[in-house]
Amino acid sequence: MKKRQSDILAEIVRLYADSAEPVSSRELANSFGISSATIRAEMSALEDAGYIYQPHVSAGRVPTDVGYRYFVNELSNKPSVSGRSIQTISKRVDSLKDRTDGAIKIAAETLSEMTGNMAFATLSDSVYFHGMSQLFSQPEFLDVAQVGQAARFLDAMQGWLATADIDKMQVYIGNENPVARASGLTMIVNRFSSPYSDRSYIGIVGPTRQSYEKVLNLVDGTSKALQEVFSE
Incomplete structure (x- = not known):
């Protein structure tokens, strides 16, 4: 993919995450x-390649x-950054x-609060969920079929996490999800060691429309905060 197309795709991901509205050539x-005509040409190439689509006419x-997968893979080549949110998580956990x-x-x-998603963490053989109301308040879940899914x-x-074998942070987008067919959902999960198990997990579930840079950083920071506390 050409750099300008990659940059445009990244901006579409970010703008759509913020607004939940299809992104226009004028915004880009x-x-x-640069001109709307140039943007439209690049968007057409991205659409032909399957990276973006038009949900309805005139949108x-x-x-x-x-x-999303291309965008997340590109993020994996960039270092994570710490900030005030990570410090807040560390203080609360500590x-x-x-x-x-x-x-x-x-x-x-805290992870649910900061990401606007439902967060989960494993506690021995059980799973703790927080923020289900955050999940279902997202505009994607105005669709009853999406709620059921x-x-x-x-x-x-819970059954999947009991047998999961994950060594590093994983991002499952849409039908990549190993738990169940889940078009429209993203799960991000990372491992940490706790007194219960050296394979404890924490992560989020939310719509595929995510601020991936922010959420990946927060999931990573949260797992590191837990790891640090339990290694003392």
């Missing part, structure tokens, strides 16, 4: 300072799962370091 022209464009279950629960609660996905999660 304003972002890049802008939104990323496909293939587009404040409960003498209560293992409390530390894990506050980590999930998400509910079936969540029902299957």
Whole structure:
């Protein structure tokens, strides 16, 4: 993919994550300072390649799962950054370091609060969920069929996590999800060691429309905060 197309795709992912509205060529022209005609030509190439699509006539464009996958793969080549949010997570987790279950629960609660997704963490053989209302308040879940699909996905999660074997952070987008067929959902999960198990997990479930840079950084930072507390 040409660099300009990659940059345009990245901007579509970011703008769509923020607004939940299809992104127009005019918005992109304003972002890049080039003509709408040039933007439309590049968007057409991206659409032909399957990275974006038009949800309805006269609409802008939104990323496909293939587009999201390309974007996330590009992010994996960039270093993560720490910031105030990561420091907040670390302080909250550290404040409960003498209560293992409390530390894990506050980590999930904070992760949900900061990402706007449903967060989960494994506690021995059970799974702690927080933020289901955050998940279902997203505009994607105005569709009843999408709600049903998400509910079936969540029902299957505990069984999958009990047997999961993950060594590093994984991002499952749409039908990539190993839990259940889940078009429209993204799951991001990372491993940490706890007194319960050296294979404990924390992560989020949300729509494929994500601020991936932010969420990946927060999931990574949360797992590191838990790892640090439990290694003391």
